[in-house]
Amino acid sequence: MSQNKKVVVWSKVGCSYCEQVKSYLSENNFEYSTIDVTENDSLRDVLEVKYGIRYVPVVEIGDGVSPEYKAVFKVDLEALKEALV
Template structure:
């Protein structure tokens, strides 16, 4: 995995979908950072400002200063956005 690939998972405690996303990334050997929104409404405010949503998980994937947010629920959406990065690294 390229060191310039940055993945951030916005999640909360007890979120089944969040756990699935993290497990998928670990299986693909993709390093990621977590931003926990549990008891942090100000972090949900950031999601609302960026994407117009307050739910998690949200996965931000970026390289060379360009980021794309995956806001749809389901691994298939994450796979689609992540695939080009996995092919080039």
């Protein structure tokens, strides 16, 4: 897996799936930043505009070169693993 990817995790406090995603990334040495949507509906509005959803986790993955990111919405570590390859 390429560790030079830019990864952003949209999450909220108390979300067990969000914690699973962050644990997986940490265990596999992926650096990531977090956007916490807890008590911040304006950030959920951003998700709705970008992806048509208001739920988390959402993981955005960039290649570190292009300004474009692809997003993983599935609450499925296998989908995340595939996207990180």
